[in-house]
Amino acid sequence: xxxxxKRSIIRSIYTxxxxxxxxxxxxxxxxxxxxxxxxxALWDGQRHVSVADVWLPPGYKIEPVVIGLNFPTGVTFDxxxxxxxxxxxxxxxxxxxxxxxxxxxxxxxxxxxxRGSNGPWNGAxxxxxxxxxxxxxxARGGSILKIDRDxxxxxxxxxxxxxxxxxxxxxxxxxxxxxxxxxxxxxxSGIVGVDNYQYGWLQRYPQFHDIPAKDVTLAGxxxxxRDPFSAAPKLARYQRWFPIFAPSPRxxxxxxYSSFGTPTKPGQVVPGQIPFTGGIMRIPLAGxxxxxxxxxxxxxxxxxxxxxxxxxxxxNEYDVRGSRPVWGTGDVLWEVTPGKWYxxxxxxxxxPINNADRFGAPDAPxxxxxxxxxxxxxxxxxxxxxxxxxxxxxxxxxxxxxGFVGDAxxxxxxxxxPTTGTVQDPxxxxxxxxxxxxxxxxxxxxxxxxxxxxxxxTNGGGLERPVAARFDPSGNALYIVDFxxxxxxxxxxxxxxxxxxxxKITREDTK
Amino acid sequence: xxxxxxxxxSLGIAAFTAVGCSxxxxxxxxxxxxxxxVDPRLAEGQRVFxxxxxxxxxxxxxxxxxSLNDKCIPSFLIKFQVRHAPGTMPKFSRGIISxxxxxxxxxxxxxxxxxxxxxx
Numbered sequence: 097x098x099x100x101x102k103r104s105i106i107r108s109i110y111t112x113x114x115x116x117x118x119x120x121x122x123x124x125x126x127x128x129x130x131x132x133x134x135x136x137a138l139w140d141g142q143r144h145v146s147v148a149d150v151w152l153p154p155g156y157k158i159e160p161v162v163i164g165l166n167f168p169t170g171v172t173f174d175x176x177x178x179x180x181x182x183x184x185x186x187x188x189x190x191x192x193x194x195x196x197x198x199x200x201x202x203x204x205x206x207x208x209x210x211r212g213s214n215g216p217w218n219g220a221x222x223x224x225x226x227x228x229x230x231x232x233x234x235a236r237g238g239s240i241l242k243i244d245r246d247x248x249x250x251x252x253x254x255x256x257x258x259x260x261x262x263x264x265x266x267x268x269x270x271x272x273x274x275x276x277x278x279x280x281x282x283x284x285s286g287i288v289g290v291d292n293y294q295y296g297w298l299q300r301y302p303q304f305h306d307i308p309a310k311d312v313t314l315a316g317x318x319x320x321x322r323d324p325f326s327a328a329p330k331l332a333r334y335q336r337w338f339p340i341f342a343p344s345p346r347x348x349x350x351x352x353y354s355s356f357g358t359p360t361k362p363g364q365v366v367p368g369q370i371p372f373t374g375g376i377m378r379i380p381l382a383g384x385x386x387x388x389x390x391x392x393x394x395x396x397x398x399x400x401x402x403x404x405x406x407x408x409x410x411x412n413e414y415d416v417r418g419s420r421p422v423w424g425t426g427d428v429l430w431e432v433t434p435g436k437w438y439x440x441x442x443x444x445x446x447x448p449i450n451n452a453d454r455f456g457a458p459d460a461p462x463x464x465x466x467x468x469x470x471x472x473x474x475x476x477x478x479x480x481x482x483x484x485x486x487x488x489x490x491x492x493x494x495x496x497x498x499g500f501v502g503d504a505x506x507x508x509x510x511x512x513x514p515t516t517g518t519v520q521d522p523x524x525x526x527x528x529x530x531x532x533x534x535x536x537x538x539x540x541x542x543x544x545x546x547x548x549x550x551x552x553x554t555n556g557g558g559l560e561r562p563v564a565a566r567f568d569p570s571g572n573a574l575y576i577v578d579f580x581x582x583x584x585x586x587x588x589x590x591x592x593x594x595x596x597x598x599x600k601i602t603r604e605d606t607k
Numbered sequence: 608x609x610x611x612x613x614x615x616x617s618l619g620i621a622a623f624t625a626v627g628c629s630x631x632x633x634x635x636x637x638x639x640x641x642x643x644x645v646d647p648r649l650a651e652g653q654r655v656f657x658x659x660x661x662x663x664x665x666x667x668x669x670x671x672x673x674s675l676n677d678k679c680i681p682s683f684l685i686k687f688q689v690r691h692a693p694g695t696m697p698k699f700s701r702g703i704i705s706x707x708x709x710x711x712x713x714x715x716x717x718x719x720x721x722x723x724x725x726x727x
Contacts, residue, residue, distance in 0.1 A: 132669075424662070482661065537657060
């Protein structure tokens with residue numbers, strides 16, 4: 097072989113080796129590796145609070161307002177500027193407590209205004225002398241509650257389809273005088289599966305499933321899963337080691353918008369209903385039948401009207417779980433156009449998810465389309481957040497006293513890896529600022545340290561799981577509702593009661 | 608050059624790339640708007656990064672994907688990874704990120720590396 101030819105071959109091999117090694121280092125093989133989620137922590141069991149552990153932009157300060165709240169989810173203010181917090185009364189992990197609306201009188205003093213029994217209470221707003229609370233209703237269905245100052249409670253609408261994965265969320269009053277609220281989907285991506293059994297609700301409501309707002313025609317795609325209701329599942333876990341003696345699990349087929357074990361056919365039409373799952377509805381403040389505002393969302397948790405009167409919603413996107421896992425979808429911020437379908441369960445941020453390169457989970461089949469036709473071309477989001485960030489409550493700055501007028505401030509609850517999908521590094525656990533022009537996401541408040549992580553993982557005293565962000569009536573203070581500690585592992589999520597904190601961020605020159 | 612030397616140098620480059628110049632750095636917070644005003648290519652890089660990359664490489668730090676702001680990755684490797692994406696990362700065609708935009712993203716990534724704890 098000529099020397100030049102030999103050199104050429106060696107050079108090619110060398111280049112290939114270098115490129116492969118470098119790409120391996122850059123890309124990692126990590127998705128198959130162990131997960132590094134923020135909840136995967138060794139926590140000492142004490143919630144510490146230290147403002148020095150929180151990074152903020154220069155000129156801003158943070159302080160704890162009240163510590164020891166029990167799964168807080170929302171904050172609102174009455175016409176005198178007093179601060180109120182909703183405590184959920186329910187957390188993933190099937191922890192049930194008492195949902196409450198409390199007034200914050202001092203750093204460690206809260207006064208109970210109202211109590212419930214059908215959590216989670218997912219946020220509140222105050223308007224014209226009354227509080228309006230989104231009652232998630234994991235046990236008995238969702239409601240919008242009207243609560244007066246004395247705690248007298250009436251339901252403006254009830255029996256919302258909220259007994260699944262996601263609930264009734266974030267009430268806001270629109271400039272038109274209507275009350276707007278979000279309703280999450282029953283499932284991750286349209287198919288009821290074993291993941292829902294593990295979450296708990298499928299055991300309580302085996303017939304529950306997603307409901308479209310308008311008629312949809314199905315593609316007839318069904319997913320096979322084991323039947324956790326059969327006698328087999330407890331024994332089936334041993335089948336792997338004793339395949340001869342353990343019974344095979346019973347397998348069932350389940351289609352879209354159908355109860356567990358119910359297959360669908362091509363061309364089958366599922367009639368639309370209101371109320372529905374996965375979208376935004378509104379009701380008159382005096383109560384009445386809900387109207388559809390937007391549908392085809394997954395879990396529109398945070399709702400807020402921008403200073404220009406436009407409605408925005410955060411939407412928690414797909415997880416890598418269940419019969420139809422979807423990989424690599426970050427949460428989004430929607431500018432809500434009335435009447436639009438936003439893409440769930442077949443699209444993410446305007447892109448079809450039946451794309452193996454982009455949305456196929458490792459070691460899982462690519463998601464197939466569930467709908468035979470799309471109701472409309474799904475819109476593009478105003479901004480995208482990190483995958484598994486859980487972008488939740490939001491508000492818009494309205495006052496130069498705080499700054500960044502017109503920008504959205506969004507609380508990122510943080511990943512729940514590995515139950516919702518694995519991550520290399522913790523995601524979320526912070527507050528971000530979103531420039532609407534260009535959808536630029538800036539970190540605004542997060543824990544100091546080399547890696548982004550909740551305080552329970554950094555052994556610090558900073559943020560844990562921000563779930564809501566709202567400005568006070570003056571516009572000078574941004575209140576952050578921190579749900580508290582929630583650890584995670586392969587068995588599920590493990591929330592810690594009474595570890596929630598309400599934080600307040602102001603400019604340093606604010607008195 | 609022997610095969611042993613080839614393998615040794617490859618491993619060396621891989622280790623350098625993986626560890627980079629980063630071990631004492633904090634993650635990037637965000638980017639100064641003042642810098643963006645004076646450099647439109649940086650602003651375009653940020654815009655494209657936010658639309659296409661930020662979901663997995665959060666502000667250049669790790670998340671679903673690995674961190675990028677703590678590694679001295681050569682530009683040609685970034686381009687190769689974006690276009691061909693071996694591993695679990697999706698590939699981005701020129702229809703999604705043009706060559707000019709990819710150059711701007713690389714400018715933005717270099718900025719993140721040089722401002723590991725930048726201001727808003």
